[in-house]
Amino acid sequence: MTRVVVTGLGVKSPAGNTVGDAFAAVLAGTSSATVIPELAGGRAPIPIGCPLAPFEPLDYFTGRELRTLDRTSQIGLAAAADAVADAGGPPAGACGVYVGTGGGGLATLENLIVGHTLGREKVPVYAVPTLMSSSTASRIAIRYGFRGPCLTVNTACASGATAIGEALRAIRSGAIGSAVAGGLDALLSPLAMHAFARVGALSERVDAPAEACRPFDADRDGFVMGEGAAFLVLERADLAEARGARVYGEVSGYAANCDADHIVTPLKDGSVAADCMRAALRDAGLAPGDVGHVNAHGTSTPHNDSAEAAALHACFDGRTPPVTSTKGVTGHLVGGAGALEAVLALLSAREGLVPPTANFTGGPEADLLDIVHGKPRPIPVAPVLSNSFGFGGSNACLVLTPSPSS
Template identity: 40%
Template sequence: MKRVVVTGMGVVSACGTDIAGFWNTIVEGRSPAIPITRFNTEKFKTRFATQIPEFNAANYLDRNEIKRSDLYTQYALIAADQAIKDAGVDVSTMSPFDIGVIFGTAQGGMDTFEHQYREFAEKGYEPHFNPFFIPKTLVNMAAGLISIKHGFMGVNFSAASACASANTAIMDAFNYIKWGKAKIIITGGSDAPISEASIGGYNSLKALSTRNDDPTKAARPFDIERDGFVMGEGAGILVLEEYEHAKARGAHIYAEVGGAAMTSDAYHITATHPEGKGAIRAMHLAMEDAGVNTTDIGFVNAHATSTPVGDISEAKAIKSVFDGHDVMVSATKSVTGHLLGAAGAVEAIISVKVITDGIIPATINTTTIDPQIPQDLHIVTGESIDKKVNAALSNTFGFGGHNGVVVFKKI
C-alpha cells in the first residue's frame, strides 16, 4: 500500500479566505458570526450566521465561471485554486489521468434552486429557467468544474453523506491513492447554506441557536447553555498525494493521512446514537487503519456542533475510546460555525495545522460543561495552548447516521 500525504491546502470561510488568515482566527478564538444580510430575517427564529462578509466572486473568478456555477461551487473553485497553487501541482509535468478530484457537499446548489424557483413562482407564466439551472444545482458540479478548469482527468466524483461529506471524500481520496489508483487527488468539501430554505428548515428541526442578541457567543459546544449550532458557509480543500511522488518532485509535505473509516449508526434520521456506538467503532477503525493507538493521538477535533443531544453522545464516545488517556479535545465549530458538507474539510485543515504548528485551538464560549458529559474529558477551553502533537483524529457525523473519521500524522 502507498503512503498518502497532504501537500496543499486552501480555504474560504468567514474565518478567512486564505490559510494564514483562517488559522489566525482559529488560534485567537474569534467568532465571525454576524447578522445575516443575504435576505430579510425578520420572520426567522435565527437571524445570524458565520456569513462570509462582503463576498464578491468577481474578485477571484472570471465572468464565465461565475455564470455557470452556484455559490457552493464558487467557494470550491476558489479554495481549490489556493490549494493547487500551494501544492505546486502542474498538470503539464505529469499525466492528467494521474490527478483526480473527489469532493463532498451536503446540499449542493440549493442557493441556485431556491432563487430560480422563486423567480419562476413569482412571475406566474411559462417557465424560462436559466440554461445553467440544472448544472448549477448538481452535487457533482464542484468536482467537475475543478477538473475542467485545471485539466485533471483522473477519478472524479462527489460524496454526499450530509455533514460527514468532506471526511467521506477525504477517505475516498486517501484510499484511491493508497491503492495506487492515482498520484494526486484534490479533495475536501463545500456548502453555501445561508439561505431562507436552509435557515428555515434547520429552525424547524430546532437545530440552530437562536441567541440573536449575541451571535459571537452562540456556538458553545459541550456547555450547559448550548441551544444549537451556528450556520456557516465556505469550502476547504486538501491536496492529497502519494508520498514517493511528492518527495520526487520536491513538494512541501504538511502531514500524512494515516487512516480513515466510516460507519453507520443505523439509528435515526437526524439524531446520533445515544451510546455513540457507530462513532466509537469509526474512531477505532480509523486508528487501526493508521497503525496508531489511543496513546499516540494527541488531539481530537470533535464534531460537536452545540446541539443538546449530539454533543453528549460524542463526548461519551470519545471518553469510551480514549478512557485512561488524557487526550486533548476541542470543538472548533465554536469559532467557524457549522459548514455542513465542508465542516470535515476545514477541520482537517485545522488538524493538520495543529500537527505542524504545535498549537491546539480552544473551544470558545464554553464555561460550564454539561453534567451529562464526562467531567474528566479534557476539553480545551479558554485560550489556545502550545502542545506538540504527533497524531490528530478528526470526527464528523451526518444526518442519516453517517460517521466519518480521519487520522492525520506528523511526517
C-alpha cells in the first residue's frame, strides 16, 4: 500500500500558535479556559471558553487582504501557511486541499445579520466569499496555486479528522501526490454558545473556568468551547524522500462510519465507534496491541465520554493502552479538534510522552481505561490512535505512526 507521510505541521490554538508551544502546553496539563469578555454580561448563557492564543493577523496578511477574510479564514490560512513553510515550501505536482469545519462562517454571519438588522452597517461587497464554508480551502489553493481537489467537509466535530483521512485516501489512490489537510472553527459567538448551551453540551462551571473541562472525570458536566485550526502537509512517501523532506511520521490508517442512531447523543454502547477504531487499525495493518496510546475524543460531556470508554474497552478487549484527552487543555475546537489532536497525537507518539488529561480525578471510566493524568507519561515510541466523534453520529479514526525524533 502507498505510504503517506507528514512533512509539515501548523497550528493556531488556545494552547499556543506554534506546534512547539501547543505541545508544551498540553504536556503541562493546564487548561486555557477563561471568561470571554465578549460573551460576559448576559450576552451568552455560558461566558467561558478557550480563546485562541494571542495572534497577529498582519504577520500573515496585508491590511487589504484582511478586509476580505473573516476570523475563521484568518486562523485557518495562517495555520496552513505555517504547515507549508514547515514542510519546506509548497509540494510540487498535483496537491489537494482538504478542510474540515463544523461551523464555517457562522460567527461572521451572526455579526452581519445583527448589524444589517439594526441598520448599523451595509452588507459588505465580500460577504458571499467570506461566508462560504469552502472559503478557507479555496483561499489556501489560490495562495499556493494548488490545482488538485479543493474540498470542504463537514462531519461536525469529526470534520478535521475526516478531512485528513479523505486526503490520505486521495493520495493512496494516485489522484494526487500531496495534500494540505486539516480543520478549523471559531465559534465563540453569542449565537453559537446559546445553541450549544440549549442542547446541554457546555459545562456550566462559569465560576471556575480552568476546572470546567474534565474529560472522563466523574464530575464532568460538558465541554468548553475553543477556537483554532491545525493543518498537516501529507505527501506520498517516495516524493517526500526524493526531495529530502523531514518526516514526522505517517498517516497509516483511517476509517469513518456513522452510529445512525441519534442526531446529538452517541450510541450508548459505543459499538459502532469501536468498529470504526478496528477498521482504522486494519487499514494501517496493525493489531490493537501495536498501539502505544490513544488520543481520545474525550469531550467532557457525560454521554460522549461513557460511550467512548465503552468503545475503547471493546476495541482493545479490555486491555487499553494509555488514554489521554487534550481537550482538557485546549477546549473543543469542533471542526478543528480532530486536526489539532492528530498533530498532538503524532508529536506525543514521536516523543514517547503522553500528555495528562487535565482535571481528571477519577470516575467509572477509570475502571475501563488507563487514563493518563497528573503528569506526562513516558511510553515506547509506537503508533497512536486518534478518535473524533461528531453530532449526527459521525465517527472518524486516524492511526499515525511516528518517525523517530532527531
